[in-house]
Amino acid sequence: MKIDATQPLEYGTEENRNRIFGFWLFLGAEIALFATLFTVYIVLANRFASGPSGAEIFEITPVLLETFLLLTSSFTIGLAVHAMRLGLKKQMMMFMIITLLLGAGFLGIEIFEFFTYVHEGVTLSTSAFSSSLFTLLGTHGAHVTFGLLWGTAILIQIKKHGLDHSTANKSFIFSLYWHFLDVVWIFIFSFVYLKGLM
Amino acid sequence: MLLSFTLLLSGCSSLTVLNPKGPAARTLSDTIIFSILVMVGILAVVYTLYIVILTKYRAKKSNEGYEPPHEEGNKWLEILWTAIPILIVVVLSVVTVKTTVAVEKVPAGYEDQKPLVIYASSSNWKWHFSYPEEGIETVNYVNIPTNRPIEFRLYSFGPITSFWIPQLHGQKYAMSDMLTKLNMVAEEPGSMLGRNANFSGEGFAHMEFETLAMTPTEYDKWVKDVKETAPELKEDEFNKLLKTEHVGRMTFSSNHLEFSPPPAEGHHHGGDANGNMEGMDHNELHPDPATTEESEFDNVPNVDPNKPDPDSSLDESSNHQHEGH
């Protein structure tokens, strides 16, 4: 394996560079995926039949809290990558744990939000609107859940093997993924909640 | 040779699509024949080049040891075979847009007449034809007057179907949450095949109906006959009919639009797509209530497909409806 010492750790080998490039492509596919979901949501947003509309069920407080948690976690994962580049394993792990905790907090509120909707009688099968709402939020939430599992797996690997080309590369890719989820959330926040509340 | 072949094709009356009986289908038939001629021209160029090149440059004894030259391409030739196709596409685009606009409208020359509105709706593997103006309804056959614009309004009680009378017009989808329209005129009397063209499940193959164009006087007589002799269509009977998979021909002296209104037209409804059509002006859909009272005496619907409707003498000819299963 050829190692390029002039590059940051996560870019150090050819395989690492390929992985990062490949992951950017994967994010391209993810953009297409979420773009489709947003299109479906926008098309169906006003088709709430006999069920409630978005304006009737959305509540701003939990959404603002979710936004705050996820945006902060995007900041902390940035700090984690920064620490990683400085070779500070302990700080890096700490920031990553904070990121995952914030993510778990986000997920908790989202699950609470879902329970509230169901309690109010809005389920997946209420209307085309509710179906597309739950699917869009749920797909994002499933991504966050997967991110939590993935992040934990990376943490264990860093603990075991320290920061090397492999773990640094994985952490960096994970950070890209996490930032992406944050961007998607901003779109959800604007086009689902803000637009729905207006 | 290919050209004469195409002319033969256009003259061939067994090709239903190229044997139009009305202006809309004629426009489409002319468009198709025009496009075939253009395409035959393109094929002729490609085939000539192809045959010449393959015969001339095939490996043979006489050119053994011949080392083909290195050719990067030729700017002018490449521009040529880009520009000419673009021109052809432009011409075809103009034709397409013009004819597409034309066949969506009431056919030229008939604009000043009030169109006869007929709602054609599909359920399982049947077609229901409701005549709001006349206040009658038929199942699996439709009679229309000649030389009068007909506006079919299409929708479905189930899967997407496609309403198609090839000799009068092309097809259009009938869907459950949106009304679509098809304008056509029949210029000569006669029986034509109509059918669902879009696969809609098990009985799809049998989903045909006869379209009978008749002179306006005959048509008026038929409407009068139906009103006097056919039974009324009641809501519970209609709901039962909707669930039946196949039936033969049926005739009613009232129609289902009153108790089961069609979906809204064009755009999709927001809050409500349940067939409830608030916000749509549906006064014109309701037939004159007086007509429903006169036609009570025959309450046995004629469901035997092989037996023509006893009260409708006009549809005995060419009754090749498929039997209900």
Place this chain on the structure above:
Amino acid sequence: MKWDEFFVTGEPLIYGAMVSIVLASLAILFGLTYYKKWGYLWREWLTTVDHKRIGVMYILCALIMLFRGGVDAIMMRAQTAAPDMKFLDGQHYNEVFTTHGVIMILFMAMPFIFGLMNVVIPLQIGARDVAFPKLNAISFWLFFAGAMLFNISFVIGGSPDAGWTAYFPLASIEFSPTVGNNYYSLALQISGIGTLLTGLNFIVTIMKMRAPGMTLMRMPMFTWAVLITCVIIIFAFPVLTIALLLMLFDRVFGSQFFTMANGGMDMLWANLFWVWGHPEVYIVILPAFGIFSEIISTFSRKNLYGYSSMVLSMVIISGLSFLVWAHHFYTMGQGAMVNGFFSITTMAIAVPTGIKIFNWLFTLRKGRISFTTPMLYSLAFIPIFTIGGVTGVMLAMASADYQYHNTMFLVAHFHYVLIPGAVFAVIAGFHYWFPKVFGFRLNEKLGKLAFWFIAISFNVTFFPLFFLGLKGMTRRTYTYSAETGFGPLNMLSMVGAIGLAIGFIILVYNIYWSTRYEPRDKTGDPWDARALEWSTPSPVPVYNFAVTPKVKGRDAYWFSKKNNEPLSDEKITKIHMPSNTGKPFILGIAFFFLGFFLVFSWWIPSIIAGIAVLIIMATMSFDRNNGYYIPVEEIVQTEQKLRGDTV
């Protein structure tokens, strides 16, 4: 659920299929045990990460699926050969044409092309393997799991019956209550993930792993075609992923996306499906264009004419492919202006396609054309595909399409596009690259015989369908009456279908015959070809190139032969290779069971299978196997053995 609902019953065809599946499985199990091949199968194939072997497995599956799809086709032609046939009933016919469409596009054409891609691309760009060999194995096993899941629907639970387009509301639980469309959704979903990963893998491979000196504009045309195809995959397949997800939700969890009540919108499905579906056509056709470019150039002994415009036209086609989806439903009532727009974008595709046809013709011009089997398929492609192309332009005209839509005219058109465009291409590529993988050619005499059967019978089968369409025969009609007059042309089509079947049987027989009797090729370059893959010995050793070639221009190998310059003057060094792993295979099995349990909505087994999938993925993440090195001596020995004594 009762057992008699679980297994499809009551049809002699189904019992026949069950018996043959059981017998075939037993025969395979017995054969493997008797010849003690279990270990070989596991070590050399199921756990392989070698792109060539993965490619071979793709092609093998594609051939089996071609057989399955072909049997479907023959059954359809037989049922409609004469009026009022009683061979299949309506329901059965519907299942058969649905599976025919799905299998031929997604489980035959695509994997065949992926197989060729896998075998050829790393060799053409002078690479050791693809960028992510393990991921490549995952892609294959996901495809395989999806294909198997789709195929068992025939005996367990019932096949999908709403057409390969699965239009709603017909495909909803209300109108299609069997589990058939659950199979459709899940099988396509699983293999679709595999496809997406393949797309990703090959973009990285082509962008990052080319031999030194091979700039983008020096790549062989097949590599270009695959690169563009993979970009289409990246943007088109996520749309399918979502569409299938919504379909599953509607059918299993009672959501209201495409339903008839509560605001659902059936037209949304049609739009989503074709936003993926039309680019999908180009995913199948662009690599075919690449294959033909390679073969036509090789057997005219000339470089490809108009290289840059060939590349540019493919880029334009890929862009336009996302702007034409509504031409699949001009008749949905969206108005003349929308239809006009989509007509023009659709017809515009004819321009770059035309450029390619003329460039191929001018590649042939001034060449020295030898009519080998792969070349025959490529040459037959030009006139037949042109018919498919011009009828495509006819269909693109929205007004006229009101008369062609849903008719046999349309069926004739897309077979005239896909059979020469995709099937001829993969068969041509199969004959062309076969010696590279196995070290001997397929017999030319048998190959040509099969070709003439296939090419002629194809036209006999499908040309009459144009006329049937104009006569008003709709597609997907399982029966018609004698008065319609559809009988004679359908019978003619049946005759053609039998001819096609004979052609394919000869083709398969040729594989058997050639394996036994064809002389072995020691040169590695039996066709005197042009691209880098022919510079390796055949069969290609596991490491591909003993030394990485250096590229100075297009057709690098051709000029190295002509100018007698070696492709590289560097010494052989030890080569790093990835290790085999069984995890992708196990992941495929887990996905299969996840899909199967979801089909029947068996939640607890589904959750267990889902957890299994996550655990396997986690173990892959924890795996720190960095591969192994092949020592120099071993490389030298291998090269000497394969090349005779030339190195």
